[in-house]
Structure formats: structure tokens, C-alpha cells
Amino acid sequence: MTDSVASPVIVALDYDNAEAALAMAAQLDPAICRVKVGKELFTIAGPDLVRELVGKGFDVFLDLKFHDIPNTVAAAVRAAASLGVWMVNVHASGGERMMRAAAGALAPLGAKRPLLIGVTVLTSTAEDELAPVGVIRPLKEQVVALAQLAKSSGLDGVVCSAQEAESLKQTCGSAFSLVTPGIRPAGSAADDQRRIVTPVDALKNGSDYLVIGRPITGAENPAAALQAIVEDIRNSEV
Ligand SMILES: O=C(O)c1cc(=O)[nH]c(=O)n1[C@@H]1O[C@H](COP(=O)(O)O)[C@@H](O)[C@H]1O
Numbered sequence: 001m002t003d004s005v006a007s008p009v010i011v012a013l014d015y016d017n018a019e020a021a022l023a024m025a026a027q028l029d030p031a032i033c034r035v036k037v038g039k040e041l042f043t044i045a046g047p048d049l050v051r052e053l054v055g056k057g058f059d060v061f062l063d064l065k066f067h068d069i070p071n072t073v074a075a076a077v078r079a080a081a082s083l084g085v086w087m088v089n090v091h092a093s094g095g096e097r098m099m100r101a102a103a104g105a106l107a108p109l110g111a112k113r114p115l116l117i118g119v120t121v122l123t124s125t126a127e128d129e130l131a132p133v134g135v136i137r138p139l140k141e142q143v144v145a146l147a148q149l150a151k152s153s154g155l156d157g158v159v160c161s162a163q164e165a166e167s168l169k170q171t172c173g174s175a176f177s178l179v180t181p182g183i184r185p186a187g188s189a190a191d192d193q194r195r196i197v198t199p200v201d202a203l204k205n206g207s208d209y210l211v212i213g214r215p216i217t218g219a220e221n222p223a224a225a226l227q228a229i230v231e232d233i234r235n236s237e238v
Pocket residue numbers: 012014036038063065089119121122123124159160181182183191193211212213214215
């Protein structure tokens with residue numbers, strides 16, 4: 001984790017219009033959290049909104065999970081980088097050539113390049129959902145295999161569940177970033193997530209960044225919900 005933001009929390013701005021996303025961002029402090037723009041918000045609000053959030057001082061994770069032919073993904077991550085985002089992701093299941101092409105497209109940017117992260121197995125996926133899509137390995141093995149492939153293809157880290165973070169830190173090393181959605185404070189609804197972990201347990205397991213959407217954005221007081229999570233983390237001294 002870099003020191004520029006005083007917590008590992010990335011707030012998912014999952015909204016269907018720019019105004020709602022900006023209203024939420026106005027309640028958040030870029031000194032204590034980062035923000036994520038995903039498919040819904042980007043589709044409706046586009047690059048202007050991303051630039052606006054960057055302009056407000058936020059580290060922005062552009063979560064478009066690119067998965068296409070190598071040439072297209074390389075061009076897409078280059079376009080993402082031109083928006084000034086801090087992190088961008090691709091699906092690791094797109095394979096080695098695709099991931100190498102993406103890493104190669106960002107390399108000329110040097111230290112200014114965004115972190116390039118590979119999605120392993122979505123946190124909404126349960127073990128019994130893999131076989132129907134042709135994956136016959138146990139889920140945990142699939143996550144490790146895709147993480148190792150992402151690492152050897154030149155990526156900076158992966159998206160995984162914090163349930164897999166401990167074994168990934170062992171196999172991929174401490175410098176390989178683990179970005180973990182499916183974070184749920186104790187007592188929160190799981191919603192469509194299947195592999196959930198509390199914020200403090202996720203950090204104990206080795207997560208570097210915690211992606212949190214509805215438990216913060218759906219709270220009556222989102223700033224207070226964020227603050228409570230940040231305090232919990234501080235008090236646990238992980
Ligand atoms: O890449 C992601 O951010 C992502 C990967 C994954 O495996 N699971 C996952 O939930 N996400 C995203 O993380 C966010 C989680 O939101 P909440 O479930 O509301 O906390 C959503 O914006 C998802 O699109």
C-alpha cells in the first residue's frame with residue numbers, strides 16, 4: 001500500500017448518474033479513501049466524470065475489467081491511463097498474451113503508470129458455479145493459478161476474495177498487491193457477494209486494498225460508515 005491515502009479502503013461508486021456519484025464523493029475525504037468507477041457509472045458518465053474525480057484529488061480505480069484480444073486490451077489500458085487513473089484492471093482469464101500486451105502498453109509511462117491488476121475469480125462466484133463454465137479445478141487453486149499467471153505476465157497484483165489473500169501472499173510475495181472486494185463489516189448483508197470477509201480480517205489475511213460499496217454508499221450516513229471502518233482498522237493495529 002502507498003502512503004498517500006491513510007487507509008486501504010476503496011469506495012465503489014456504483015451509481016447510474018454522475019450527480020449521485022459526485023454527491024457521494026463530496027461526502028468522502030480523499031485523504032482517507034480512494035474511489036472506484038465501474039461499468040455502470042462509466043457507461044453513463046464516461047471519462048469526464050473520471051477526470052473530475054481525479055481533479056478532486058481522488059486516487060481512482062477504473063474498474064472496467066477488460067477482457068478482449070491483446071491489441072484491444074493494450075489500447076484500452078493506455079486510454080485508461082490517459083485519464084490519470086491510479087489503478088486499472090483486466091480479467092486474468094484473458095490469458096498471458098493479453099496481460100503481457102496490457103503491461104507492455106503501460107510500461108513507457110514509467111512511474112506515472114497506473115497499477116495494473118488482474119481479476120482472478122469474482123467474489124460473487126461460489127465453488128459450485130465454476131464447473132458449469134468449464135473450470136474443473138477447485139476455486140482456491142483457480143485463484144492461485146490465475147494470480148501466478150498475472151504475476152509472471154507483468155501485472156502488479158490481482159483482485160481476489162480476502163478468503164484467498166493469505167495463500168496468495170505466500171505464493172506471490174508481499175509486493176504483489178491484493179485488491180479484495182466482497183468486504184462486509186460484521187452484521188452487513190452479503191447481497192450478491194459469496195466470498196465475504198470483514199475489513200479487519202481481510203487485512204489480517206494480507207489484503208492490501210479493500211473495495212467496499214454498499215456497506216458505505218447504502219448507509220444512512222456514508223461518511224460515518226467509512227469513518228467507523230477506518231477506526232476499526234486503526235484500533236486493530238493490522
Ligand atoms: O473488480 C472489482 O472491483 C470487483 C471484483 C470482484 O471480484 N467482486 C466485486 O464485487 N468487484 C466490485 O466491487 C464492488 C463491490 O461492491 P459491494 O458489494 O457493494 O461492496 C462492485 O463495484 C463490484 O463490481
